[in-house]
Amino acid sequence: MKRETWKSRIGFIFAALGSAVGLGSIWRFPYIVGENGGAAFIFLYLICLFLIGFPVLLCEILLGKISHKNPFGAFLIAGKKAIWGKIGKLTIVTGFIISSFYSVIAGFSLGYLFQAISGNLISFSNASSSLSFFQSLAQNPYWTIGFHFLFISLSVGVLITGVRRGIEFGSKIMMPMLSFLLLILVIKGLMSSGASKGLTFLFSPDFSKITSKAVLMALGQAFFTLSLGQGTMITYGSYLPEKENVQKSCLPVVICNTLIAICMGIAVFTIVFSVGIEVDSGPALIFETLPIVFSTIPWGYGLSILFFILVTLAALTSEISALEPVISYLIDEKKFTRKKATVISGFSAFVLGVPTALSFGLLKNETIFGQNFYDIISFVSVNILVPLGGLFAVLVIGYRYGIQKATQKLPTLTDSIFSRYFSISVRYIAPLLILLILLDLLGVY
Numbered sequence: 001m002k003r004e005t006w007k008s009r010i011g012f013i014f015a016a017l018g019s020a021v022g023l024g025s026i027w028r029f030p031y032i033v034g035e036n037g038g039a040a041f042i043f044l045y046l047i048c049l050f051l052i053g054f055p056v057l058l059c060e061i062l063l064g065k066i067s068h069k070n071p072f073g074a075f076l077i078a079g080k081k082a083i084w085g086k087i088g089k090l091t092i093v094t095g096f097i098i099s100s101f102y103s104v105i106a107g108f109s110l111g112y113l114f115q116a117i118s119g120n121l122i123s124f125s126n127a128s129s130s131l132s133f134f135q136s137l138a139q140n141p142y143w144t145i146g147f148h149f150l151f152i153s154l155s156v157g158v159l160i161t162g163v164r165r166g167i168e169f170g171s172k173i174m175m176p177m178l179s180f181l182l183l184i185l186v187i188k189g190l191m192s193s194g195a196s197k198g199l200t201f202l203f204s205p206d207f208s209k210i211t212s213k214a215v216l217m218a219l220g221q222a223f224f225t226l227s228l229g230q231g232t233m234i235t236y237g238s239y240l241p242e243k244e245n246v247q248k249s250c251l252p253v254v255i256c257n258t259l260i261a262i263c264m265g266i267a268v269f270t271i272v273f274s275v276g277i278e279v280d281s282g283p284a285l286i287f288e289t290l291p292i293v294f295s296t297i298p299w300g301y302g303l304s305i306l307f308f309i310l311v312t313l314a315a316l317t318s319e320i321s322a323l324e325p326v327i328s329y330l331i332d333e334k335k336f337t338r339k340k341a342t343v344i345s346g347f348s349a350f351v352l353g354v355p356t357a358l359s360f361g362l363l364k365n366e367t368i369f370g371q372n373f374y375d376i377i378s379f380v381s382v383n384i385l386v387p388l389g390g391l392f393a394v395l396v397i398g399y400r401y402g403i404q405k406a407t408q409k410l411p412t413l414t415d416s417i418f419s420r421y422f423s424i425s426v427r428y429i430a431p432l433l434i435l436l437i438l439l440d441l442l443g444v445y
């Protein structure tokens, strides 16, 4: 069967942007900016995008485009040895693992959407009431597993219809909707009484907070938010038509993803500060702090619904991108039909996600070294396997496929400057920085 391609460049951009904009940009970015020096951190993050985010993204898209294959086939063709095929398989496994627990957390936001519609998110007067509300839901296995199942089913529903009719068409609807909802939230935030305090918190640069830890966080964020290191962008690149210009397709993805993340920061903090509560800036932000805010501000009911629709849409376009590599592998290599490949992948990701769904309740205290199942699986995949996947992508392009050949595939107007930037980053800067991230995890510093 002929491999599907994106219908248009804009279709690819929406799909890749849909993958990039997810819980990482919507939920994590605002609070790590707030915690790590505001504008100073944003500046650092932009440097990381320039030094490694964008070049690694180009490598991955290129890997897909030169091979028109899933990550296994792509690595094998570019690396020309069986071992590279195995590395390709590792990235597919990484994406699959991520899809399993990402769906659980996304299921929380879907579940919260139902709570918002029922009007249950506007009746909190203090932090302990919203916290115990969250805990009672998160500890309920029927709730966590139920919404995990529903969320995976939605993803399977999109994926099963294929690249153009499913992923591309779905992203073309969901991404503009998401941007529109975000715009409403930003306007609402900027008009609220917390606007100046929120903007100050988010943007006033505090260079004293730029520690080596902040640098590593910025690097990790640049990686995770662009969905690198786990086969996703390789697979999306493999659906690009032959004549497509890779940089022109990728640059808007990086820019829009950054803008959306910053807008999300503006929306969240201006709204939170309008209530005058302490910003609990950790992960509790969206499930615990925001419901208190919705309970206090005018239009809280409508805003709570808009907000959780936005988070759910963002997570859905990311979840489908995490599952697509394994689906394309089963179609390419095992000759499955798309329907069979999608159902099997979706169901397996559901099963693997069940212990994660129970990690907030029944299995919360089943720990190894103080970490429960969710802590371990998310740490290993996001912090170890993802950087490794990115490292292998730059190594295979930089040293096996050949940087010159790769640069020729990236025609630009400013040829010499761009190709020098690309080759220095791919061959030296990116591998070095990724190694630093990995060494840090091993506690070398």
Ligand code: PHE
Binding pocket: 019, 020, 021, 022, 023, 024, 025, 026, 098, 102, 224, 225, 226, 227, 228, 230, 232, 318, 319, 321, 322
């Ligand atoms: N880019 C996504 C985010 O920011 C994370 C992700 C990566 C999701 C890969 C799916 C696949 O949330």
